[in-house]
Amino acid sequence: MFQHEIEDAVTNHVKTGLERFIKDPPSELNEARLGLLMNQASIDPQYRYACDRIAERFPGQLVALFSPQHGFWGEEQANMIESDHSLSGPLNIPVHSLYSETRRPTKEMLAEIDFLIVDLQDVGTRVYTFIWTLLECMKACAEHGVHVLVLDRPNPLGGEIAEGPMLQSEYVSFVGGAEIPLRHGLTIGEFAKWMNKSKSINAELTIVPMQGWNRSMFFQETNLPWAVPSPNMPRLETAIVYPGQVLLEGTNLSEGRGTTQPFELCGAPWLNAEEFCQEVSRIEHPGFVLRPIRFRPTFDKWKDQACEGVSIHVTDPQAARSVMLTVSIIEAACRLAPNDFQWLAPPYEYETVLPPIDILFGNSDLRTELKSAKRLDEPALNNLVELDTAAWWNSVSESLLY
Template identity: 35%
Template sequence: MKKLIFLFFVGAIFIFSGCQARLTKGVTPKRDAEKISPQKVILGIENFLTNYKSLVKGKRVALLTNPSGVDSRLKSTADILFEDKTINLTALFGPEHGIRGAIYAGEHVKNEIDPHTGLPVFSLYGAHKKPTKKMLENVDVILVDIQDIGLRGYTYIYTMALVMEAAAESGKQVIVLDRPNPIDGIRIEGNLVEKGFESFVGLYPIPYRHGMTIGELARYFNQEFDIHCDLQVVPMVGWTRDMLWDQTGLLWVPTSPHVPHWKTILYMGATGTIGELRTISEGVGYTSPFELVGAPWIDGYDFARELNVLNLPGVIFRPLYFKPYYASYKGEVCQGVQLHITNPHTFNSYQTGLYILQTLLKLYPQHDPFKFENRVSMFQKVIGCNWIIEDLKAGHSVSEIALKWQDELEQFKMKREKYLMY
C-alpha cells in the first residue's frame, strides 16, 4: 500500500512539472530593466524620434555623444541613429574621456574608426577641441546627446559650445537633444568665472552650480556669448525643475569614470575643487570618489568633530581611515572624513567645500594645501578667480566670502530666465 501511495505522489509531481513546463515553454522572462519605476521623463532623443526627425531629413548628420547618450531603455543614441535607415549618420564626435568613456580625466583622445558603425570618430579632446572645417566636410547638421552634470567644471558643455562656434562659422545646424540636470534646475551656487581665469573647466562666466539643462545652456551660450549658430533644442517631456535624477524614472549611466552614481555629483560639487590641489585626497583612487577628504597628516576624529560643529545644512561628516589604490597618496593610510548627504535639497555643495578648506587651514596650519603652484593655478581655473584663496588664507569666514558673489549671482539668475524651457 505504501508503495502505491509513493508511486502516486511521484506521478503527480511528474505530471505537475510537465504542465508547468508546457505553460512556461517559449515564454521569455522579463528583463530587469522592466522592473524599474514607470518612466516619468521623456528624453530629448525620444522626443526627437517621435516628433522632430523631419529636421534631419535629407541631411548628413553628425553626433556628439559618449556612453551617457542613451534612451530610457539604455540603447545608445549612436546605435539608434545608425540603425534608422531614414537618418544619414556620417560622423561621430567624442568629448573628454572619449566616445566610449574609457579615458582618464585630462588625457588626450585620438581620432579613430568606430568598430561598430564603421564611422569616423573625431576627438574633440585631443589635437583639436573645436571641430575643423575638414571634420565638418561631410556634415550638414550636428546632433548633441550627452549627459551634463550641472557643474561648471565639467568640460562637455564647452565641447558643445565649440561645436556651436564651428557650426556658426561653417553654416551648419546644431540640434541639442535635451537631458535632465541631475541635481535639479533650481539651486544655483558659487561665484562666476572672472576675466583672465577662463579655461576649458570654466569657459564662460556662469556659477559653479548653474541650475540649467544642457539645452538651456546651449541657448544661453548661443545668445549671451555671441555664437549665433543655427540652433534648435529638442525638449524633454515631463521634466520639472525641482527633480533630482532619482525622481525622473531614468537609469543612471556614468558620465565619466569617477561619476558612477548621480549622487556623486553632489559630493563632487564640494570636494572636486579640493582634489585639484593634489595635497588632499578627495576619494578619487578609492572606492568612494568625491565622498572623502583625507591625508596622512589629518586626525579624522578631530576633523569630523570640527566640521560637524559647523552644523552645515544637509550633510554629516564621519571620521574614517582609507588607503587610496591610485592618485593622491596612493598606498598610504589616510585619515579624514566621509561626507554623508542627509538632504540633497538643502546641501550647499560649493560652500561646503570652502568650509572644508577653512577647517583644514585652521587645524593644520603647518600643512599648506596650496603649496603646489601648478596645482594652485588649476584650482583657480576651476573656481574661476584667485581672491577666494587669498581670503581663506587671510582668515576670512566662508559667509564673508560668499557675500562677495551674491550680486553677480542674482544678475545671472535674472539673465538666465529667458533661456529656461521648463
C-alpha cells in the first residue's frame, strides 16, 4: 500500500491510547525512564510500532521492552512454549520476556524504569493471557513503586456483550486470574482500572483512553488496521469465535491449529462431518453458519491426519454467541463418539492438577455434565453457559470509560 493510500485509510478512525499519548503525553514523563510492554501488534494507524513512536517522542528515555505470551514478534505457539529474553536490535535495549521463567516483572527488571507503559491488543476473552500479564505487571509495579500507564485499545468484540460462565475462585490460573466471564466486554484499560480497585492492588495507574470508540463497535467499525496479536488470531472472525472455541484446547478435538483457519475449523479423524454438523445445528446458533468440512492439520492435534468436522462462518457478529456454540460442539462430539472423545489431562498453562477444561470453562460443570452419552437439550446447555449479566455489568460499572 502506498503512503498516500495509508493516510487516506486512516483519516476517519478511532484514536487509540497510543495516538493520544504521542500527541499529548503526561508532563510527569519528562526525563523519566520508560519501559514498554508490547508486541508486534502494538501499532499505530500508519503501521508504525509503539516502541518506535515512543522512542522518537522521548529520545533516550525508553530503556526496556517487555513482551507477553508468544513473544515480542508473536512467533511462539501456545501452552507453555516460552520466549527468551533478548535485545531489541534497532533500539539496542533489553526485551524482557514475561512468558519465560517468570510471568511477572522482577525487581531487577523494574529497577531500570520509572514508568511501565502498556500497549497490547487484547481480544476480549478471559483465557487470552495478555490481561493476566498486565495484572502481574500491576502487582509488581505496586510493590516496587513503578507507575503503570495503560494505552487503551478497542475490545474487538465490542463492549456490550458478555458471555458466561463466570470463573469460580477455585479455578484461578494464568488463563483466568480473577472471577470474570469468558467474554468480558471490557477494554484493556477498563480491565486495569477495575482490577486495581477490586483486587486492592493500589498501583499508581494512569489510563490514556481512546477517542471515538463506543461500546457497540466491533473492530471493523474502528477503521484501525488489524495486526495479528498472536499466531492463531489471524482475523477478526477468529476473535469472534474464540471465546467459545478456545474451550476445545481442553479436549482432543482439533481447534484448527495447524491450518490457515484456527478456531474457525474444528474436528477429529473419528467424526463424520455431515452427521456432526447436523447434530451441532439441531440447536439454532444465530450469527453463525456451519458447514461440514474435512481438513488436515500440519501441526498440533491430529498432525498430518485427515479430520472431519465443521467450518464456522460468522454472518452476524452482533448476534454471535460462541460459548453456546462451542458447548454444543463439545456435547455433540462427546455423544457421537464416546469411545474416542477425551478431556485432556494437565499440565496446561502452568496448572498441573486441575483438568484443562475446568480452568478454561471456569468450573467443572461442563466436564461432569457430559460424562454420559445422553443428549442434552437446549435448556440444559443454556444452563451450563448461564451468566448473570446484570450483576457483571453492575460490578464493573464504575470502571467503564466509554
